Amino acid sequence: MREIFNQELEQVGTDLHRMSLLVIDAIENASTALQTADLQLAENVIRADEQIDEIERSLDEQCISLLARQAPVATDLRVVIAALRMSATIERMGDLARHIALVARGRYPEVAPAPSMREVFTEMGAAATKVAHQVSRLLETRDLELAAGVERDDDTLDALHKHTFTILLDPAVEMTRQQMVDGVLLGRYFERFGDHGVSVARRTSYLVTGDLSNSVAPLPERS
Amino acid sequence: MREIFNQELEQVGTDLHRMSLLVIDAIENASTALQTADLQLAENVIRADEQIDEIERSLDEQCISLLARQAPVATDLRVVIAALRMSATIERMGDLARHIALVARGRYPEVAPAPSMREVFTEMGAAATKVAHQVSRLLETRDLELAAGVERDDDTLDALHKHTFTILLDPAVEMTRQQMVDGVLLGRYFERFGDHGVSVARRTSYLVTGDLSNSVAPLPERS
Numbered sequence: 068m069r070e071i072f073n074q075e076l077e078q079v080g081t082d083l084h085r086m087s088l089l090v091i092d093a094i095e096n097a098s099t100a101l102q103t104a105d106l107q108l109a110e111n112v113i114r115a116d117e118q119i120d121e122i123e124r125s126l127d128e129q130c131i132s133l134l135a136r137q138a139p140v141a142t143d144l145r146v147v148i149a150a151l152r153m154s155a156t157i158e159r160m161g162d163l164a165r166h167i168a169l170v171a172r173g174r175y176p177e178v179a180p181a182p183s184m185r186e187v188f189t190e191m192g193a194a195a196t197k198v199a200h201q202v203s204r205l206l207e208t209r210d211l212e213l214a215a216g217v218e219r220d221d222d223t224l225d226a227l228h229k230h231t232f233t234i235l236l237d238p239a240v241e242m243t244r245q246q247m248v249d250g251v252l253l254g255r256y257f258e259r260f261g262d263h264g265v266s267v268a269r270r271t272s273y274l275v276t277g278d279l280s281n282s283v284a285p286l287p288e289r290s
Numbered sequence: 291m292r293e294i295f296n297q298e299l300e301q302v303g304t305d306l307h308r309m310s311l312l313v314i315d316a317i318e319n320a321s322t323a324l325q326t327a328d329l330q331l332a333e334n335v336i337r338a339d340e341q342i343d344e345i346e347r348s349l350d351e352q353c354i355s356l357l358a359r360q361a362p363v364a365t366d367l368r369v370v371i372a373a374l375r376m377s378a379t380i381e382r383m384g385d386l387a388r389h390i391a392l393v394a395r396g397r398y399p400e401v402a403p404a405p406s407m408r409e410v411f412t413e414m415g416a417a418a419t420k421v422a423h424q425v426s427r428l429l430e431t432r433d434l435e436l437a438a439g440v441e442r443d444d445d446t447l448d449a450l451h452k453h454t455f456t457i458l459l460d461p462a463v464e465m466t467r468q469q470m471v472d473g474v475l476l477g478r479y480f481e482r483f484g485d486h487g488v489s490v491a492r493r494t495s496y497l498v499t500g501d502l503s504n505s506v507a508p509l510p511e512r513s
């Protein structure tokens with residue numbers, strides 16, 4: 068019984084990691100597509116999101132089946148519940164990457180961000196990609212250094228997000244109304260991506276350290 | 291055993307409903323505060339969100355404890371998992387109402403939306419409030435007519451959200467940059483509020499009808 072549980076839990080872990088690898092590609096490619104107006108790359112991100120959704124559905128069923136057949140308690144139960152939640156969160160990270168790709172596709176053949184915002188979105192893309200890489204490694208290694216790294220990069224994303232508003236509200240910076248609208252949405256997508264990364268990092272930390280305070284509570288969203 | 295399970299499940303249902311009542315107040319008051327620049331009302335929404343978060347934490351613990359002690363299977367298991375997810379979703383609806391209140395507070399003593407956007411946000415506020423009312427009644431009565439109503443009001447929110455972009459992108463409509471930024475964010479908050487309402491409605495429908503297709507799958511977000 069215990070051995071089967073462990074095997075099945077390992078499969079859940081493998082699938083979560085597989086999702087996270089797809090999310091790395093998604094956010095990296097979405098960020099590149101945004102800066103280069105690469106329609107093909109944007110389409111790839113949009114299409115690839117279906118795969119992420121599919122793994123989530125399969126993970127849900129695996130977790131529910133595990134709960135039904137093995138009736139885990141204590142830590143084992145919390146691990147399964149955490150996996151269920153992490154899969155929803157990682158799926159959402161994929162959605163946000165797809166949203167960024169949709170903006171890139173929507174403005175093609177133009178580059179979506181206003182010239183004055185390209186740098187901040189390049190930096191947000193880099194920080195978000197770093198978040199995704201660290202989340203993925205964290206799921207694989209449980210190395211809590213990586214969880215701290217995710218928190219730091221999320222702070223970077225928050226600071227960059229604030230900076231987008233400084234640019235957007237500066238009357239000296241010229242941009243079209245479409246560029247303003249896109250600038251607000253893109254900033255929000257990248258910022259939320261970071262928040263979700265932190266959520267996964269905190270849940271993983273909790274599973275490693277057993278410290279409940281950061282994991283079961285909803286992640287307070289920075290406003 | 292069975293009786294205890296049913297009693298505890300009833301408590302979970304009561305708490306979910308209690309959360310949904312707080313969310314009705316939150317979205318209704320946030321929408322009013324937005325239109326009337328009512329600082330006090332906005333502050334109330336922001337403060338009241340803590341209560342919602344607290345019920346979510348308590349619900350999480352109740353559900354996990356239920357799973358550990360009762361090891362439910364089949365439908366019972368799915369009901370507990372659905373409750374766990376609905377509590378996270380309803381908590382998120384509270385967050386979005388708080389975000390709207392934060393915009394209202396941030397622009398005080400001005401009315402945040404540009405004059406040309408006040409009507410669309412009044413309508414979005416009314417539709418979102420209707421979603422919250424129906425979600426709450428649905429949790430209480432399991433009347434699937436209400437689930438269909440939530441879907442319809444979410445369609446209304448999506449249409450109104452599209453309309454915000456028509457106004458925002460119209461060069462003939464004068465607004466400040468701050469009003470543009472706020473207009474984009476507010477539209478997104480209301481639209482996401484509706485999406486989460488649909489998510490709760492679908493999960494409840496599933497619990498009533500047993501039709502899995504709409505409930506376990508992640509809600510595809512309209513873009």
